[in-house]
Amino acid sequence: MYAEPMSLRYALLGLLAEEPASGYDLTRKFERALRRYAWHAQHSQIYPELNRLATDGLVMVAAEGPRGRRAYAITDKGRSELRSWMLNPPDVFVVRHEFVLRLFLLSTLDADDARAVLRPIVEESARELATLQDSIATNDATTPPGALPAFGRLVAEYGLRSFQTMHDWAVWAMDQIDRASPTAPPDRPLG
Amino acid sequence: MYAEPMSLRYALLGLLAEEPASGYDLTRKFERALRRYAWHAQHSQIYPELNRLATDGLVMVAAEGPRGRRAYAITDKGRSELRSWMLNPPDVFVVRHEFVLRLFLLSTLDADDARAVLRPIVEESARELATLQDSIATNDATTPPGALPAFGRLVAEYGLRSFQTMHDWAVWAMDQIDRASPTAPPDRPLG
DNA sequence: TGCATCATGTAAAAAGTTACATGATTAG
DNA sequence: CTAATCATGTAACTTTTTACATGATGCA
Missing domain, CATH: 1.10.10.10 (Winged helix-like DNA-binding domain superfamily/Winged helix DNA-binding domain)
Structure with missing residues (x-):
């Protein structure tokens, strides 16, 4: 209607x-x-x-x-x-996220190619994370202590947590792939 | 070009x-x-x-x-x-996420309205999380122990972590708003 | 005076949604 | 026999992208 x-x-x-x-x-x-x-x-x-x-x-x-x-x-x-x-959100939100689409399609690659896709994700999400952490710290420092946090702070926190999640996941995923099919013989210490 | x-x-x-x-x-x-x-x-x-x-x-x-x-x-x-x-990802991924757009615009609402927006997010992400956790557990149980995890498992893990992040954030955000402007006099125990 | 940036538009094409349209197979 | 589901398409419309188009202001 x-x-x-x-x-x-x-x-x-x-x-x-x-x-x-x-x-x-x-x-x-x-x-x-x-x-x-x-x-x-x-x-x-x-x-x-x-x-x-x-x-x-x-x-x-x-x-x-x-x-x-x-x-x-x-x-x-x-x-x-x-x-x-x-105040009237839809039942399903519009989502179009090329990054996540590529995650879904990771299964079409072999282990080496998958690693090649994941590596820059680990690196870039770490950089992004550092930048965000920095700008949040600056912002928090200029806000009077104990005062009400601005709403923009909420979004920043969401961004921070999302990048942290992406980063942690990518590191974990790399490790999973390494376990399943190591490129080189693992450099295992004695013991 | x-x-x-x-x-x-x-x-x-x-x-x-x-x-x-x-x-x-x-x-x-x-x-x-x-x-x-x-x-x-x-x-x-x-x-x-x-x-x-x-x-x-x-x-x-x-x-x-x-x-x-x-x-x-x-x-x-x-x-x-x-x-x-x-193997050739773009510099910036296409992103269109109505949920996050609404987060950005939370700042246009007063505290009560913002709470009303966040409440269903907390509830729905918790439900979603439980469903995902369940289907991952079932999947992990049917996979031979110690075997290589299928790639689909990587995506599932990403989904799980993302919903966890969204949920934790929404709870935190509600709390931030409550601190800044409590609806009712806080039910504070003696002391 | 020349270059970067500010500033606003329109046109054509591509991508995406909604509605229209039709028919076969299967399970109850 | 009939309702749900399987199965594929096209048409009209809306949204988004890319390209074209123009000009003013400010700074070095």
């Missing part, structure tokens, strides 16, 4: 609920913050959608700047639509 | 690398196994793609059955294309 996907619409509404932004700003937020974890959208999709949101009265032009810049702000109507979307 | 996404193509190739299957079988595999974790595709997308894969010589009709059923098998060419795709 009803459709209700259109996550892009709510992603934009959500970002504008945090603070007013232009299409250009929003494009950068997707690229920098959302893309690797949650959702992506190009500017060619964002600008038309902002215009539709404005037509529907969910956002409004809050300020104009140089080079035709238009900063949008969410309206009360927009805020209420966003809230109702947030 | 080159495009190279078309993950659906490789998802199909990968599933067919495990065992021959019909479009109908593949549709069910997406629905049952891949959809919640990695990727989804409808039969209306699968059938045309299988025909294209056959035209390109990456798969072939291996068997015909009742009701016009056609079981496809991967060819050597298909296997080699799949391998090269697997």
Whole structure:
């Protein structure tokens, strides 16, 4: 009876609920913050959608700047639509995760190829983890001790834990493969 | 210079690398196994793609059955294309995860609404976790002890750890919100 | 003055979803 | 005999990507 996907619409509404932004700003937020974890959208999709949101009265032009810049702000109507979307999650979430798809297909490779796929995952997730840990530490240090943690902190924690999980899993998986079919004779100490 | 996404193509190739299957079988595999974790595709997308894969010589009709059923098998060419795709991951993976998007937007809600969003996550991830743990235990029990673990086991482990992470995080997040703004006066024991 | 970045759009093509359409086989 | 499931397709529509297109501002 009803459709209700259109996550892009709510992603934009959500970002504008945090603070007013232009299409250009929003494009950068997707690229920098959302893309690797949650959702992506190009500017060619964002600008038309902002215009539709404005037509529907969910956002409004809050300020104009140089080079035709238009900063949008969410309206009360927009805020209420966003809230109702947030409080009514679907039964199954849309998931499209090429990394996990590749995990599923690891079984099509032999042990050496599988190791070659896993190795960079171990390395990159370790790097990613360190970066995140660092930026969280910096953030926590600047927050007054004992004060309420900002919501952004919750997302950061989720990202941190997810990378930790990925890293630990990849190390474990490598080990499983090594046990099943060692490349070289294991360098076993005496005893 | 080159495009190279078309993950659906490789998802199909990968599933067919495990065992021959019909479009109908593949549709069910997406629905049952891949959809919640990695990727989804409808039969209306699968059938045309299988025909294209056959035209390109990456798969072939291996068997015909009742009701016009056609079981496809991967060819050597298909296997080699799949391998090269697997060994050449992109710099950034395609990610589209409505659940995580909603996490990002949690900051647009007040504490009560945020709790209302998190509560079902805690409950559902716990259920999911129990189901997965169960099916892994059953699987591990039927596998000869000390034998090489099948690759499917690696994916199952990843799923398990991911749900555990989600669950633990959601519990932690609820607690953080409670600390910042308790709903009712905390039922604090004397002392 | 020239280059990077800011800033917004549209058009064409590809990918994905929903709806329409049809028929065979099998188990109860 | 009839309902569920197996089985494959196409059409219309929506969403997303890639490419085309243009110009202003600020900094070195």
